[in-house]
Amino acid sequence: MKHITLSILIISGLFTNAVLAQESAEINKKYTKEVERLAKNKQVKEAFGHIKAQMDQTTEDLISLTEVLAPPFMEDERGKVFAKMLEGAGVDSIWTDKVGNVIGLRKGTSGESGYVGVDAHLDVVFPEGTDVTVKKVGDTLKAPGIGDDTRGLAMLISMLKAMNKADIKTEKDLLIVGTVGEEGLGDLRGMKYMFNESGLDIDSWIAIDGGGLGRISNAGLGSKRYKLMVKGQGGHSWGAFGLANPHHALGKAIDIFSEAAWEYTSGNIPKTSFNVGRIGGGTSVNSIPFESWMEVDMRAIDPKNLDEIEIIFKESVEKAISEYNASGVRGEVTYELIKIGDRPSGELPASLPLIQRTMAATKLFGETPQLGRGSTNINIPVSKGIPSVCIGRGGQGGGAHSLHEWYLNDEENDESIQLALLITLSQAGLAK
Structure with a gap:
């Protein structure tokens, strides 16, 4: 009865961020064991190793993407660069839809309907003409958009490469997506198209955006x-x-x-x-x-x-x-x-398998999972009751939405990609 009451309160929008954060501590042991088994899998451990080994290339990908400015409603050129990276990393098919979302399909083995989507957004807040040349100061990279959300795009490419190098197969089909229109007056037009007009049968979504490893959004502001x-x-x-x-x-x-x-x-x-x-x-x-x-x-x-x-x-x-x-x-x-x-606003209960898996995986990496809300790409699926989470891109950074944005290459960088991969594999299922 307690769990039913909690779910009703969450869906009714009566829970504050603080209460959601408290609820994040309650992780069902079933999902803790599931994630622990997955992390010990030989192929998954191999993929983690590839992520760490290719960090220099991931940094180069981050720089290349950052230096292609993608103002609101002008994401095409960056989309083309991201599409080439997806193709090089290895997908079964790739296309750009009518609003500009760049989508890579990695087929699963089960033949089940319903895609698992993983995305980062292509657009930045800066207008046409902004200097986005990346400057290196020691281990720190400085440029408008270097973190939000270009880092998320580079993470997707690293995940995909690691899965292919480790010969990992998932049960469900994966959509790996660079979305348009997340910022400002873009009004989530990429996600609105994906869920309202594309005809794609998407049953869960994982967005990469925002800050540190412990951050998990399961609610849309x-x-x-x-x-x-x-x-x-x-x-x-x-x-x-x-x-x-x-x-x-x-x-x-x-x-x-x-x-x-x-x-x-x-x-x-x-x-x-x-x-x-x-x-x-x-x-x-x-x-x-x-x-x-x-x-x-x-x-x-x-x-x-x-x-x-x-x-x-x-x-x-x-x-x-x-x-x-x-x-x-x-x-x-x-x-x-x-x-x-x-x-749209909306909230999802922490008892959903995707949110439980995300919390369990976050805790496995030594972080305290904290549920909360934000205005992100998951607003759309959350408002429709579709299991969705938004996770942080990890690492240290600052100055988001300013000309002085910076991102630091440190030891947390590879862990944030490994965490994103672990959550994705737990939701899509590791094929045997």
């Missing part, structure tokens, strides 16, 4: 993002004074929304946030603008709260524009709401 466009006639600041001003109307919308949203998020509800992240418009200091815009991000643990703060936002905008137009200005402003992001 949902978000909704909007661009509000306010338009007016525009004119001279003196000569047309009194004409409806889109900037003034936008300011009123921010004020009304912020007050209502702050009251809502300050209540006794699971954490919910809101943020006006970007504002723009206008032509000069002495011109009444003809257009004003802002971009708004709203996030929530519980899908219910995300829906409710979205309603608050929409109602606030409508109220602000109506009140502004009725304030005595000449003419009026109009507005348009454009949805620019929609990431």
Whole structure:
């Protein structure tokens, strides 16, 4: 009864990160023994050895991929480089789908339906023209995107090479994927296509992203993002004074929304946030603008709260524009709401075999598994109830999403790849 109650609470979105982390300590002995047996397998140990032996090449792969800039919606060139690496590492087939995901198929032996997917994302947050030349300072590599998530792509190639060198066969088919659209306004478009439109029968997913070895995400932090466009006639600041001003109307919308949203998020509800992240418009200091815009991000643990703060936002905008137009200005402003992001929330219970195996494998490598949530590629499968985890890329690094991003080659690097391989093999099954 206890486990049933826990599962219901998790699915209902009532568990905090802290409680999830506590639950991570409860690993069923069945999965601990399963993972321990797998790690002692002769072929698996051989694959681990190959991962360690090829670390220099993995570093070179990381540098090569990093130096091909992949801004949001412009991942094609990096995708081509990754595809060549997949082909060189050895897959049964490879293709790029209509949105740009690069997919390598490694066939299993059982003939069972349902793929096990393993991915890292191709895109970085940096715009076209960013200098992504990798600089070496001792053992440290410095370049925008060197960690998030280019390191994950290099890990996939190392895993694949090690499996082939050790002649490892899995029972289930594997999809090894470089996905598009994970960052920012990419809005998880790669994963949305994989799970909503591709027609692929995927029954579990392992994403590589984020930080250290102990990190395991089994929950997705949902978000909704909007661009509000306010338009007016525009004119001279003196000569047309009194004409409806889109900037003034936008300011009123921010004020009304912020007050209502702050009251809502300050209540006794699971954490919910809101943020006006970007504002723009206008032509000069002495011109009444003809257009004003802002971009708004709203996030929530519980899908219910995300829906409710979205309603608050929409109602606030409508109220602000109506009140502004009725304030005595000449003419009026109009507005348009454009949805620019929609990431679903969701949580999976720690009792699922994939999550149990991930925790058991993490503990085997001497790390304390900690469950939590994030806004990552697994938001999509998690929201559909498909077993999924997001694991860290390991190693030491910092400065993610900055021009000063860095990654250190240390002893944890080979372990992070070995861990990813062990989790993948435990889920896909080692063929006898």
